[in-house]
Amino acid sequence: MSTPQLLFKNRRPDETVFLDGYRASGGYQGLEQALKGMTPEEIRLLVKEANLRGRGGAGFPTGVKWSFFPAEAPGPKYLVCNCDEMEPGTYKDGELLLADPHQLVEGMILSAFALQTDVGYIFIRYAYQRQAENLRRAIAEAEAAGYLGKNILGSGFDFALHVHGSAGRYILGEETALLNGLEGKRPNPRLKPPFPATRGLFGQPTTVNNVETLANIPHIVTGGASWFRGLALTPGSSGTKLYGLSGHLNVTECFELPVGIPLREIVENYGGGVWQQRKFKACLPGGASTPYLTAAQMDTALDFDSLEKVGSRFGTAGVTVFDDRTCMVAVTLNLIRFFARESCGWCTPCRDGLTMVRWLLETIESGQGTGEHLEMLKEQLLNIRGNSFCALAEGAMGPVDGLLRLFEQEIIDHLEAGKCPVTGNRTI
Amino acid sequence: MTEQLIMLGLILVKLLLVFGVILSMAAYLVLAERKILARMQLRYGPNRAGPGGMMQPMADLIKLLTKEDFVPAQADKWLFLLAPGLSALTALLTFAVIPFGPPLQIFGQTVPLVICDLNIGLLYFLGLSSLAVYGMALGGWASNSKYSLLGAIRGLSQLISYELAMGLSVVPVVMMARSFSLTEIVLAQQQIPFALLNPPAFLIFLISIVAESKRIPFDLPESENELVGGFHTEYSGMRFGLFFVGEYINMVILGSMLTVLFLGGWSGPWLPGVVWFIIKVLAICFFFIWVRGSMPRLRYDQLMNFGWKVLLPLALLNVLITGAVLLWIG
Amino acid sequence: MIVPLEHLLILATILFLLGFGCVLARRNLIMILIGIEVMINAAGLTLVGASAYWQQVDGQILVVFLMAMTSAEVSISLAMVVYLQRRKGSIDVRSFDEMRG
């Protein structure tokens, strides 16, 4: 465990660190430091310099995102934390909040100060009841300690923080749908532009950031930008990342590791190798919406740019590993079923296109498919990707893309065998 | 006076007889044509009215008589009504000079089997046949329809062209028979018909009369597929019937003229003259129908070219050669 | 004997004058030509009558020449009518006034 632990510094098994423990580990120092000695402008610059990239999946540089925010403009502005963590294979935020909720609270206060917003919302996944409890307690503690509320630490800065429970839909992870949900409307994604930075929650400027992103802010403030950048293993990356391991591994846990760590190291060192002595077949490097990596790509460094180069995405770094007895068509079908079920029903490619893809995969997997179905599947990929209203269908096409790119032969085997050649199942 | 009265009576009898025969011949010619054409095309033809369709002409007549007599709104009414009659009349009148049998001896008198033996009978025929064109031309013009007018114009130029050749083709006959009288022409052929003596004239005359009767392959004035019905497009009922009958009478008349001028008229062995005459005429009528069943219609310019550039020079040449031969023979 | 010669001559005169009047009065080229035909025929009638009067065939022969001439004249003049109609779109003599002084 040579990796410096930032976010999981206070992580103990089955134990949550609250204010005292957090402060003991150096918590709220950054906040005090910032409120006393830094201008919001300086914090924003610092974050930009630290090259912190969004940990929620898209990987957009947080500093750049903040630079679009009209921080100095008058009127109500909002900071929203996206804790609607519903990506299959991703559970890092939950782990973080189970371990150390104050990190998020401090990160949000710092961000709110940097962005000069006075109200913040934590939009938390329906299933994270314990995490929400933790947060509520942390907020109460922080309020009591004067870190929240009016005139924080005598700086004249006011910030109120609320926890909002989600209704439990994957689409709410999309930031504009989240805002709609927060407003009590149907969580359809909104038309962009206008972006939330100009018209977000209740029509006011809003920034939506991921839990992990926000939790990193105090560390950047305390540690500095160059330190933060230096944490990563690959040039151009920065910081550490919470890797949630799942799938056919011996160890399926969440680890905080540097950005840029090679896949092989994760699988073999941290994941303890593929279970039951089987071979590694493929993995999802960053949650369900990222294309697969195969055994040949085991040495790829897990960071935004390297994965992009091999045709996948870093996503949320929820690494899901499949052994060699897994039918990739079935895996993809399973994922597509999830996405098709979670579509909000707003745009056609997602609502009906995913239904079509699901049917195609079902047909292929059950062995009733023909070459025509394969062609149709390719056609669907080509047409759905890049043409849907929000990123849901886009992400849903990730595994399909991987399947068609890397495992086309497996599909053909299905077609020729008339059944699943891996599991031998005729139908699912 | 009595003699004159008897003559007059005889003429009347002959007239009625001949007209009756010609009209029924024309009527049955229609049926014959339909039947023969049908058989040539592997059909039966009319076979419903009467046994074997023998009453078809009657049915046609009744149909034509009971149909509406329709005059187009913009037509020249009087000419429109007059034209079909003119057409039938000129055809019928021509028969007056045609000798259809050797003179008969009845009640001790010699009765020539010709209604009126003009000494310029041939010229009479030519004159009337040139007037026959009026029926068609006026009918077509009076209808005030573009198809009719086109048909009429075609008919006019066609008839003028072919009448010339026809006239010139009979000149050798006159030269050989040394008479304009048709009876004398027939008599001049007792030995050999002129058709054998002068085949080119015969052929030219044959072609010309096909054109003159406006039948396929020279039926441009009424070519159905281009001009609907040509000059009689607008006619209906009995007026159309008159045009129709006129055409068939014309067939008989022209057949008779061919018989008289080139086939020796009534002359022939064994059978009575009149029978020979009728046989010959019917044969020619069959030939007309046969041509219709076998040949396509000519194009208008082909027709005119043929008339002016082939038939006319040929006919002139024939006149010259015949004249020369006659001179040489003396 | 058929009729007195003068009757025949008067008939011919009347016909001639009718044709003459037609030529003078009508403005339609076709009608003018018709008038000419009438006059020529009147002349022909006189010739035939004369031929019969003197019982000589020469008069009739003159009529033959007359007919031949008429044919020639008609063919030329009708060709001209067609030509003029094509040029002017009319066969009214009044429209052919290009040399009017």
Place this chain on the structure above:
Amino acid sequence: MPLLRDIKGSFQPFWVTLRNMFRKPVTVQYPEQRPELPERYRARLILTRDPDGAERCVACYLCSAACPVDCISLQAAEAEDGRRYAAWFRLNFARCIFCGLCTEACPTLAIQVTADFELAGRDPLKLVYEKEDLLVDHCGRQPDYNFYRQTGIGVTAPRGGNPGESPPVDVKDLLP
């Protein structure tokens, strides 16, 4: 020798026609001899029923729209069970040109052509057929076809009960 060929060509038809005169005509003597009509002959139109015995016609007006001579007129109505049917359907055979376009337009295979061609009559009004004259008691061609089974709206079967349909969505269900 083109000239010879032309001459031959001029006389050949005479020979052909003459020869044909002595052959047996091919004419079918219709009222006595019955013509054998091709199966797809287009003559009188009928309105067929579906296998359940109900009218196939749903009065969609496509036949009247397709008819080039406007000989079909009808009025749609709704039966109590939601079935759309023709309240009246009139086909004027005096106008009909038997082109069969209506049958091609018919989406329910209701209107079909038959080979019954003997429609001639003296009174044009007798050629105006109403629905009761047109409706037959059989399915005509494609006897198995039942439009409402394919429609995807519940008329003959409960909604979502036809083959290839999932049961109706419970819109108040909170599960996705």
Place this chain on the structure above:
Amino acid sequence: MTATLLFYILGAIAVIATLLAITRKNPVHAVIYLVNSFFALALLFYLLGAPLLAAWELIIYAGAIMVLFLFIIMMLQLSPTSDTIGSGETRRQWIPVMLLTLALATCTLLLTALDPSGAEAVPRWYASPRDFGYALFKEYALAIEIVSFQLLFAAVGAFYIGRPERKKTEPGGAE
């Protein structure tokens, strides 16, 4: 007797038909009346002992020349003209013509009345085609040749004038 009667009847027909012909509005009608007139004239010729001419009158005038007229009228689609004695302006136009014609008629009448030979009868006479032919081709052979040349020139002339569109000239030119 019959012949005299026939003469007057035919004469009357000829005059009336001609009169109608020259006053017609519609050229086609004019042609029809003229054909009638020529028919009567042809019969007059026959009456006056010229059977051949009578036939020729029919064949050439009625059968060819007038057909030619008709052909031209139809081809040019000539509409009925207004210049008849019907309308006001044209009626005035007939006045000088009438006067002139009247003067000429008077002169002729006077002349014939003064000439004593006028009262002499035209006899019944008959020139057979044979006689006629002999005279024509023996005494007038040269004239025949000249006339045939004239016809040839006429044909060529007509052909030339009618050249632009119609290749086939008026067939009458060859007669």
Place this chain on the structure above:
Amino acid sequence: MPTLTIDNQQVTVHDGATVFEAAEQLGIVIPHFCYHKALGAVGACRMCAVTVHAGIFKGLQMACLLKVEEGMVVTTGDPRSVEFRARVAEWQMLNHPHDCPVCDEGGECQLQEMTIAGGHGRRRYRGEKRTYNNQQLGPFIAQEMNRCIQCYRCVRTYRDYCGGRDFGVMGSRNRVFFGRFQAGPLESDFSGNIVDVCPTGVLTDKTYRFKSRHWDLQEAASVCPHCSLGCATLPGGRYRELQRVRSGINEQVNGCFICDRGRFGSSYVNHPDRPRQARLAEQPVTVVDALQQLAGQARELIETHGPEAVLLLGSSRATLETNWLLQRWAAELGCRPPLLAAHTPRHQAARVAAFDLADRLASLAEVRQADLLVLFAVDPLAEAPLLAVALRQAVRNGGRVLVYDPRPVELPCEFEHQSLTVLQIRNLLAEETVESTLLRELLDRAARPVLIGGGDLLGAGGLRHLQRLATKASSALRPCLVHPVLGGPNSFGSALLSPPEPGEDDLLTRLESGRVKMLVCLETDPLLEAPDGERFADTLTRLDELVVFDYLPTPLSVHATLFIPSTAPVEAAGSFINNEGRLQLFGRVIEPGLPIAVTGGGDHPPREFFTVTPGSDPQPAWQLLQQLLGGRADLQAVRQRMQVALPCLAGFAELQPGGPGLRAAAAVAPGRFEESLPEQPLGSLQLLVTPARYGSDLFSRYADKLAPRFSAAGIILNPQDAAERGLNAGERVILDTDAGSYRLPLTCHAGLAAGCALVENSAAFPHLVPGGELGFCQVSAEVAHD
């Protein structure tokens, strides 16, 4: 003004336009579903994909969302976008049933068109089709949810645009459902619009169910006659029956939508009792004879009794041409000029609108763009429904709506309501109260203020006050516009034809003078359409002749000694001038005549046909008048003459049905004006007769389709007033008015101004007509019957 290239054609569009709009400008139709001109682009259907070759975003883009940039190069027909649109069509067709033959939308279905245009022809999806259970949505709308392609247009129209609340979207993914939470009739007064916007057959017109196909309908651009707004409509008829009305498009007036009253209220044309035969003393006569009789009698009466003997009465229901020809006929007869409206107070109010307000009339388009709207005594949903929708658009654009009205006004948008009695509103307008000053301040601050006044309650006097207020609130930079709400579809037109200065006498004074021997009512029934109907009924006995031209089975037509049938607006062309002075033409949709359904006895049409259509006697009123005038001029010639005679109608003859129309108003200097407000008798209540939303105007009263919407008769009091009189809500009370006494159930509503009693006009109270002088009434408890 960027210039871009679409399909090799250059086009310059306004800033902020989308590629879709630019293509539309070029006449290129890009397939689309969710985009609608009135609703804007939301990018849900993804059908309008085009390929961008030069621009910031390259590749496949949605044309409806993509803003135009300078120098952009776009193709709509390239293989990539065609392929994508075919896929979108396929996706949308995954669950669509194969029921086009039994679908009412067939033939005018956007899905059909776009599927074909998109190039999708063969269904490849073999999975299960999703189905729904349908909801009963009331008498007007039929739902067939299986056909839904989820374009969201219906909710966007119903909720967002029209402000309805009881229809929405439920569920997610491909199980999205559009409907009410529970089955039941749609509550909005604009529910019919979802039929128009639905691109396929999910929502169809129930009243038109299975009647006709689009291609069989005879349609013509028309103008709605149900209120004074003059919305564009597209009525459709077949077999001589008016079968449906769709919304027309007039950007200046209604935009793309109409109200349910206009949509479903047109079946008066097919009313079974419609008089279609001319009658002389109960005996049928031909129209020609009837007209001869009329002309003869009128002339005779004038000769014997002088010009007063014949009184001609025009109408705000009759077309502009008809009213004008009536004036011409009066001039020819030598009688006094005709009165052009039976309802004198409404007519006076219309005259104020036509002359005094002429230079500051606001169109509905201007209402939609206004930022401050002040309503004085207007209840838009009852008097001019589409005004309510326009107000909602103004609010959605950030505008503010203030309502001063005695009635408990409802609007489909946020508004501030002040319950003032009519007298208080007059005082407010006359700037005598504190509120007036506040109002002035608001008006002065507003950038685009519009004052909206209801002619019925304000009357001519109130409208003049309104005019003054508007004049004062106007500045050189920006005018303060006025949008008056008038009585009938052609009230403005009738007023415009009348002299600017009203004469002294009205219909009743002239009738009661006894000098009138013959009354000619042209498409009006003063019994129903004017106040004091019972007084009018009394005068009828003094008349020698009562001549009625009409197309509705009005009570007056029964009394007529001579009745001549005229045609309904959809059966003849004509023109109306709406409340903002917009002259609009309408075309003829169907021929007059008994519907085939009637002549065929409900079954198939008769097998034999006649040269004359049964019931085709009715002729357009203008044509009847033209015959009386002895002229033969057609409508176009009449319009020519009108525009020569009336300069304010310049351009009339060039106008076509279906366009934006023409502003015709004659501004004159405001005349002298005195107003005396009546004294309120002690203990009385101000009687407010308000038009019902349905069934108040004669057109909708005779429209059977609207019958389910007719509300029950009742009286509304302020709870305070009720308590004072010891009355309880729900019980029957007695209402005593000048026009009679009625027994009604009582409802209490705090939104009603104190001191007022509110009664809705309906067939139950034919003599309580909205508008007119301010009346008073007594309300008391019902005395138990013996």
